[in-house]
Amino acid sequence: MSTRKERVEQLFAEALALPASDRSLLLQTQCGDDVELREQVEALLASHASLHGFLEDGENSEFYESANALRNSLPTDEMPGDRIDRYKLLEQLGEGGWGVVWMAEQKEPIRRHVALKILKLGMDTKEFIARFESERQALAMMDHPNIAHVFDGGATDRGRPYLVMELVHGIGITEYCDRECLSYRERLKLFLKLCHAVQHAHQKGIIHRDIKPSNILVTVNDGEPVPKVIDFGVAKSTQFHLTDKTMFTGFNTFIGTPVYSSPEQLESGGMEVDNRSDIYSLGALLYELLGGRTPFDPEHLAKLGLDAMRTIVKEKDPPRPSLCFEKLSNEEKEEIAGKRECPPSKVESKLRGDLDWIVMKCLEKDRGRRYETA
Numbered sequence: 001m002s003t004r005k006e007r008v009e010q011l012f013a014e015a016l017a018l019p020a021s022d023r024s025l026l027l028q029t030q031c032g033d034d035v036e037l038r039e040q041v042e043a044l045l046a047s048h049a050s051l052h053g054f055l056e057d058g059e060n061s062e063f064y065e066s067a068n069a070l071r072n073s074l075p076t077d078e079m080p081g082d083r084i085d086r087y088k089l090l091e092q093l094g095e096g097g098w099g100v101v102w103m104a105e106q107k108e109p110i111r112r113h114v115a116l117k118i119l120k121l122g123m124d125t126k127e128f129i130a131r132f133e134s135e136r137q138a139l140a141m142m143d144h145p146n147i148a149h150v151f152d153g154g155a156t157d158r159g160r161p162y163l164v165m166e167l168v169h170g171i172g173i174t175e176y177c178d179r180e181c182l183s184y185r186e187r188l189k190l191f192l193k194l195c196h197a198v199q200h201a202h203q204k205g206i207i208h209r210d211i212k213p214s215n216i217l218v219t220v221n222d223g224e225p226v227p228k229v230i231d232f233g234v235a236k237s238t239q240f241h242l243t244d245k246t247m248f249t250g251f252n253t254f255i256g257t258p259v260y261s262s263p264e265q266l267e268s269g270g271m272e273v274d275n276r277s278d279i280y281s282l283g284a285l286l287y288e289l290l291g292g293r294t295p296f297d298p299e300h301l302a303k304l305g306l307d308a309m310r311t312i313v314k315e316k317d318p319p320r321p322s323l324c325f326e327k328l329s330n331e332e333k334e335e336i337a338g339k340r341e342c343p344p345s346k347v348e349s350k351l352r353g354d355l356d357w358i359v360m361k362c363l364e365k366d367r368g369r370r371y372e373t374a
Contacts, residue, residue: 210231210256263310286358
């Protein structure tokens with residue numbers, strides 16, 4: 001049985017590995033009615049986010065002191081102009097659960113700009129190093145025009161692993177489609193390219209486990225939109241170990257993003273998933289690309305406990321995309337239809353039939369009733 005302090009530190013690490021928007025759901029499901037536990041974890045998160053030291057609170061002083069000592073023992077974050085091996089950091093592009101992505105300049109043996117992903121300070125535990133190395137190995141196995149290529153990898157002088165990838169100048173697939181007001185036919189052409197990429201990963205024995213709009217970036221080459229699958233940080237291999245290090249998913253936790261995750265992925269850390277879990281996620285993404293809404297309301301799911309959320313995803317069937325659109329207000333219909341170059345009066349007829357059927361087959365609760373392949 002872990003001590004109270006160990007439990008707080010464990011939850012702090014788990015929350016830190018998530019986007020800020022997902023931390024509330026984690027704490028709600030893991031802390032339950034233990035208000036003190038949640039407050040202590042939130043205190044550490046607030047301290048970690050502070051740029052100028054730590055807040056002081058007599059009741060939680062032990063945890064502030066622990067976090068302060070940890071922070072002061074770590075080196076400073078990377079800055080533009082710093083060098084990691086033969087790569088010069090130019091600009092921070094983004095920050096995920098446990099990695100920071102930089103645009104970097106490589107000067108040898110060839111000159112080019114690359115994306116360099118490095119494990120965050122304070123996240124260099126065995127668990128996160130294992131996940132980082134797993135992502136590096138998964139990407140190295142694949143060679144597809146719609147999957148970001150990996151070029152190199154290594155470790156800093158202090159032992160934090162890094163990954164060098166193709167630099168993708170793009171935005172999330174749903175944002176791109178809406179910004180460019182792509183028609184249904186154009187959206188489906190883009191989605192087909194994504195399906196080919198996921199199929200390639202599956203043929204290599206890799207299940208992505210976190211297919212969602214922000215992990216599908218769209219860039220433009222010679223006037224043609226090209227989707228690129230990124231972030232294989234929680235990928236699972238069905239054929240062999242991606243890393244020699246141990247990866248552990250805690251009991252009663254899950255991997256992925258709830259609104260795009262299959263029912264089986266929400267059970268026991270999603271360890272017993274197969275390719276059809278990614279098929280479900282593709283269906284949830286297609287649902288959104290077509291109808292402008294996700295199968296389940298993410299804000300509603302975020303307010304529920306883990307058990308209630310699982311029950312909804314496992315037992316409640318979302319409405320067909322055409323029916324979902326039909327129930328929207330006239331103002332919402334106008335907005336969604338306008339981003340698809342389609343009159344509101346014709347949207348339902350375009351969705352009704354094959355597109356409704358294809359999406360709902362992907363979203364079957366029983367994975368045996370879903371498509372076998374992307």
